[in-house]
Amino acid sequence: MSIPETAKEIHLVDYPTGKPTPEIYEVVEAPVREPGDGEILMRVVFMSVDPYMRGRMNPHVKSYIPPFQKGEALDGGAVGQVIKSNSEKFATGDYVVGYNGGWREYYTGPTDGFNKVDPSLAPLSAYLGVLGMPGFTAWAGMSQILEPKEGDVLFVSGAAGAVGSMVGQLGKLKGCKVIGSAGSTEKCDWLTGELGFDVALNYKDYANSTELTKGLSQAAGKGGVNCYFENVGGMHLEAAINCIAFGGRIALCGMISNYNDTKPEPGPYNLTNLIGRGVKMQGFIVSNFMLLARDFYAEVGPMLAGGKIHFRETVYEGLEKAPEAFNGLFEGANTGKAVVRVAPDTA
Template sequence: MAQVKNKQIVLKNYVNGFPKESDMLIVTSDTINLNLPEGSNAVLVKNLYLSCDPYIRGRMSKTKGSYIDSFTPGSPIEGLGVAKVLESGHSNFKKGDLVWGGTRWEEYSVLNAPETLFKIEQTDVPLSYYTGILGMPGMTAYAGFYEVCSPKKGEYVFVSAASGAVGQLVGQFAKLLGCYVVGSAGTKEKVDLLKNKFGYDEAFNYKEEQDLDAALKRYFPDGIDIYFENVGGKMLDAVLPNMRLNSRISVCGMISQYNQEQGDGVRNLFHIITKSVLMKGFIVTHFYHMYPKYMEMVMPLIKQGKICYIEDIAEGLESAPTALVGLFSGRNVGKQVVVVARE
């Protein structure tokens, strides 16, 4: 029975405040068998790409800070990734299949819930795309924009954290539909990306704005029809007075709040009443049944060059802690991906 050492990234202990690289340890486990036991229903995979996503922060806290259970200190961090099947006891997968879905931050994983995996059928695009535009972030942008917001041509759309894994897609979807789109980001480089690469009509650096309400009035003198919420806190408070009658807010995430013990208060909620605003949060897994429909839409757009996707690639499993921590200071430009191994 073949055995190998298995490098892993484990959570050292529960985290308070901003995560640090030292909250995670790079360890080499004793050994992992590269054969499954007789009768196993599991899937043994070699991890190729790992996805760094903000929701992971919630799972690093002892109290339930996410819609998924907290991690166990001393155990490998869990997340989404792309992997190659080395051996399968499950009828849906066979040796050599490429898959994306739930895995762990390690070189090899035995996955006992293979129903969380999607088989990769189309390989004429970068495999890393299945951590982003063809994976969970892509589905998040699709569901949050089209299903939650019910957009119409000509509407005014605002996207916060607009250059991130989800935001860059929302803006492009909105432009393809014929909307007026403005995004916010945290650096000049990201603002330039939004306007010159992703086709946003306008973009601004929120860190340079003394008054977010005034900034939004500058770009949306007639108000906002759709706000795709990725930030929360002060940004949400500034957006609410600028929403139009019968507008919609899709609440995808609130990254400004993830590392706070006490979240920011939002004072302008009364505008939800006076402007008949529909504000709805959503969990992307509730829309995974729509994945085939999404793929039918997005793959031709990628191949025809009508949509682009920017990735921030970190090489090597050992780079994962730095990559994850960087999400919360805006260090990444585009979707943060960690390369564990190239097929």
């Protein structure tokens, strides 16, 4: 495959206040650099949009990952084909997935965080979702923090998203009663239909945490919620803390309802419940568990191949759609994993 002289990438022009607007991005035609020693040149097929990228648009907030720089290309997960390799790790023609390489048509750079993928086992885009970072996040939060047991009641917010849809299915496979929350009837129907959740709550039917507490309490039954997988924050966290069982566990994975806030929202009013009920609440970042990646693939690969795990993707066509795809995360536009097809999938 020939190497083009230039290709498109999306640059950050300005940091957003609140929800990102189209003006903060610029599509730039940039030179395609030849790979140096130990580097690869990858033709990107799919790129990922993920909620954590909003945190990288806050230049003054100290985080586990540095902010994007104005005037430079954005970055993030991508899957594609190596078209030139100066690395011993990959050969020309290999399909690879990495934590870098998104928001552009071609990636030239080091291979850290890149792994070879087998396009005959799953569609390439799945390596950004169910078999990628979000699937691994779900698996890690469940296996390393919540540790659900048969008969436990598991509640997951953001349940129709990339992480949440996996969490609920893993819970069902463990023999839990699974309650999910999502933002539309269609999403709730998917949860209780194809994914086998026991109950799905459309959180838009509940005006505040008191109302949501009533709905969740009724769904959970007398014993309450043993495990809560937190993706959303705000009234979801308050309702979950109200309903948490004695000895319950809460995994703090994300709080997407706060990511575009321009001032901090008050925290949950009811944390005292955690003391008397002996609840463990623990935050985590998926990279904390990177050494367990092989265990994730060993467990989830066969589940997927055996039809025990289902997934959906919302695919945006063309690199220029990346900003729209990203904003869609905050608007509930995706069901399952949101990805952008940057080039035809030739695998």
